[in-house]
Amino acid sequence: MDTFQQEIDERTNLTANNKFELLLFRLGTDPHGERSELFGINVFKIREIVPMLTINKPAGTQSPMLGVVNIRDQIISVIDLPAVVGCVPKTGLNILLVTEYARSTQAFAVESVEEIVRLEWSNVLSAESSAGGNFVTSIARLDDDKDNTRLAQVLDVEQILHEIMPKDRNFKVDSLDDLIQRAVKPGAVVIAADDSKVARNLIEKGLQELRINFEMYKTGKEAWERVQFLSQQARAARVPITDKISFVLTDLEMPEMDGFTFTRNIKNEDFLKNIPVIIHSSLTGSANEDHVKKVGADAYVAKFDITEMGQTIGEILRTIIARTERA
Template identity: 65%
Template sequence: MKSVQQEIDERTNLTGSNKFELLLFTLGESANSDRSELFGINVFKIREIVAMPQITTVAGAPAHMLGVVNLRGQVISVIDLPAIVGCVPKTGLNIMLVTEFARSTQAFAVESVEDIVRLDWGQVLSAESSAAGGMVTSIARLDGNSDQSRLVQVLDVETILRNLMPSEGPDVNPDTIGEKIKLRPGTTLLAADDSVVARALIEQGLDAMGIPYIMTKTGKEAWDQLQSIAAAAEAEGKTIHDKISLVLTDLEMPEMDGFTLTRNIKQDPRFKTIPVIIHSSLTGTANEDHVKNVGADAYVAKFVAEELAATIRRVLSN
């Protein structure tokens, strides 16, 4: 039998092989179906799973906010996830998923937890071009690429929280970011993030910093873009360093995650000296250790424009 530490080590080491673990859960029947579809969230975002405790309703709370719970001395907001995605639980809201990411702790009420599955990011496709775009960032194929594979909707928690609790002030304030950041003449920043909301925030921030950029939706798209730019540069008698000054990447992305993208860049003689900043909602010492192991030049948690700007300045100055 594996020890708890062995299981933790094995799980965190998945990041070195473009794999991850997905927690599967149900939210009830949707308006268009009489069956309970499977939804998923990265295990790294889950702090704990508990039976639904007594919830205290809060006066004036936003729609779909059930209230708060006192969990071991911490008061945590509980969000009605089935209501947000348009499902009706058949057996009630039985389970609470306590999540930690993007500098915040919150809980999501769900109907049931089904399983934890280990997948390759290659089994996950972007949902943005489908009707699932919006609250669903990607679709995971549990049984590989077969036509009969069970499908899981991977929720875009960043978008859900942003819609539920919009920022009271501007997300990006040019006055607090500081002076414009100048890249080498003729170069640009290559960015990758699968969340619609995250990309919009990053673009606002980079625009305020005065940084030209190319935005991609997955690690694979960024990797393909980098190779294409390198080939075009070579045809002009130049190198990739005449075109790209910096890579900014998320960690969780369909097809290829940010760990694999970073490792690919740092192991390729053409690209290895290009600075890479990992910009992620997945926080914690385990993830930050892996950032160092794959050779990233810096890590910054989402999303504070001032911190992102300061990190970019520091990495470029090095």
């Protein structure tokens, strides 16, 4: 097996221990030139890192879009990331981070790349406001010194893309009223978890439109604690967990506990394992989607394919009905 494949396998195996790798980079100083913040993106989403290329600027291109580049015969849009978060590069835009989000490819121009660090998700704390404004989803502690640790701001790239390159995200799905009435127990809720504000808004809108009761959480840890609490209630009442939880809809990348660990926790416990789990993630690609199956998830939906989400929820409800009829 070559070194490249070994690196992929090693990074994939990190998810078994609630760990991940973060690419650290800089965008310049704040508008007052007082400090240079560290920012980060999950390495899983980085396709490649290349020196700045010649950018073609089509007519009508406006900031923060810089134009497009040609990388191996693929035309890729380039986004001025410092302009997005309000930083001023001191040495210019020198590096392109080519990323894959939700089955789309784009490049982010940054000032410099620092290093790749391996972290536990427990060292990543939810934070939706900081120097990066609305585009920072969490803060990562880069070492174990809690008093003097280096910090990096993890960008909410989903929010950035949503605002810069908006798409039609209206929830389009055939009525599921009959399936919901047959599959969802009265009083049962969907447990949903996502650290991205735009994703939470989308999920909330979709579940409200389907008239499915839900509870929304920002981290896998919060969602898991709620599942455990409802499990205790169900055990005390001597009813199945499906009387309390209809299904789980979770992101993969979340502070404190990732979706891989959250899903494994559910599927590894006999009392909980029949809860259907749908992964809703921008971590696309065959390797990631295959890994989702290995942790026991029942379905995978790429962000932000709204039609696919509705169809998947329908399939999960049919599965619940079939399981109930067999019991």
